[in-house]
Amino acid sequence: MLKSIFIIFLFQLIGESIQKYFELTIPGPVIGLILLLISLILTKSTKNIFITKTKEEITTTSNFIIGYLSLLFVPIGVGVVMHLSYLENNYIEVLGVIFFSTVLTIGFTALLMEIINNQFKKHARKK
Template structure:
């Protein structure tokens, strides 16, 4: 399990190094995840070996949101003064995300020859 965690974090580090070294405007963990996916596609045994550790991390994913909650509580005064713009940004981005996801779904369904174009 420790080795698998080291592999996951190592790919995150590789992603960070690539982003900073190349000056990309993509988050390093996203690049690291793409590199890890490439490894999994090239060596399927690696995906099967890391699966239990990844599922364990996903099962406890809610624990990773505790620092974000503490940050919000720690900055309630700032949130109080900028609450309306934050609320507008959250609502707008949520609606935009749902709309884009729906359009992508319809587009993929049409490409796949599904019944979404009826």
């Protein structure tokens, strides 16, 4: 458990350092994610017991953290409710834009992706 937490923290730390050093707009944790993913791919076929054991441990810890992903948004979400006055007299307009644009974006993106995937499947079957 401790080893996997150390590794996850370490990758975030490296990610944050890279972000600060190169002044990137991509957040440090996302860079950490990419680096961890690359490391996992590079060690894919390793038979080293230490590495495979560590990977198993990281999987268990990651599943635990991701299982409670929703909880992690509560503290910042409370801030949103407490600072709603920032929206001044634009509540309805702002909520309206968020509602329509978000729902339409979800519908558009999913439909587009499904259509492309189906095209590929048809193509593959023809071959």
